[in-house]
Amino acid sequence: MKLVRNKKLKKIISSEKYILDYRKHKSSDLKFKVQNLINQIGFCVIDNLIDRKLNIYVEEIKKAKKRTKFNTELFKKLLDKKFSEKDILNYPNLEVRKSKFSNRKCKLVNDIFWLQKFSNQLGNKNFTNIIKFILDDHVRIGQIHSRYTKAEGIKPSKTIFKNDDFGLPRVISGNKNSREWHTDWPHDPWAYGGGKKSENIGCIKEPFPDLIMGLVAVHHLSDPGELGGTWVVPGSHKSGISPRHKNFSYIKAFKDEFQVKVKAGSVYLQDTRLWHSAPVLGETFSERAIVVSRWYPWWLQIDDYAPSSRFNIVARPLSKRDFESLPKNLRPYLLYLCNEKNENINDALVKRTKLNLKKSFKFLKNENHKQNK
C-alpha cells in the first residue's frame, strides 16, 4: 500500500489534522470536517466529545465484562444441557431476549443492557448528528460491544493465534510488530462465519464500490497510554480491497501504517473499508476501556443472515422494557431490535419524500400549463 505517500494525506497525518477538538468547532462546521476526513483518509478523531464522567464509564465497562462473561457461560451451559426455549427464556439471572423474527430462537441481550450509564453518550446528539450527516438521516446500530483489557507487561516473542468461537484465526497476543489487519463488516471477507453457513453474515464483493456503507465508532473512556490507538493505513478505504488475502501479511506491520493518537474522552470514527488493526496487547502495562458501536444506514440489511446463530454480536435483541429504559435520544437507532415494536421509516425521510412529491406536482403543473397554452 502506497496510499499514505500521497502528499495531501501525508500532511493531514503529520500535522495531526485528523484530530478535531469538539470544543473548538461549531457543530454545523464539525460535521463537514469529519465528512471530509472520512472521505480523504478514512478516519478521524473527535477529541473531548465525551463528558467528564469517564471513571464512572470505566467502572461500568469493567462490571459489564464480568457480567457478560457470566451470562454467556450460563447460556452455553443451558444450551449444552438441552434446556427448552421456554425454560431458557425464564431462567433466573440469565439475560436473553426473544428475536424480532418469530421463527428464530432467543439470543443474548444487546450489550447496551450492561451499559446504562454510558448509553447517554451513545445517544448524544452532538455525536449522532455527525453519523447521520454522513450516512443518512435514518441509521441503525448493528452491533455494540465494550472492551476492558489490561496488559501486564508479558513479552511474547511471536504472534499467537487462536480460533475464535466461529472458527476464525484471531491474534490473541503478540509483540510490538504484531497486527491483525482487516476491514470491518460489511467489508470483512471472512463475514464472521467464514465457511460456516449458519454463522456467515455476508460480505461485499471486491472491488468494493466507492461508497460509505458503515461507520465504526470507538469511544475511548481511558487513556490508552503506551498501547496507543488503532493502527491504520490512511487512504486504504479507497483501495477497493481488504488485507485479509493471501497477498498480504495481515499479521505484520505495514510500511505505510500509522498509529492514531487518542486519549480518554475521544471518539475514533472510521469507514468500514479502512485497513486497520487494534493495538495488540503484550509488552505494555496499559489499560484500555472502550465501547465500539457500528452504525449503518437504513438501506443496509444487518441481520437477515446467520438466522440460527446464538452467540454472534449482530443485532442482539432488546425487550420492550429494555427499550423503554434507554435514553430517548438513543432509542431510534435500536428500535429495530425490539420484537414488540414496529419501526417506520423516520420523520426526516418522510419529510424528504413529501418535499420531493411536492416538487414533482409542481413540475407536472408547469408542464400541463405549457401544453395547454
Ligand SMILES: [Fe+2]
Ligand atoms: Fe475492526
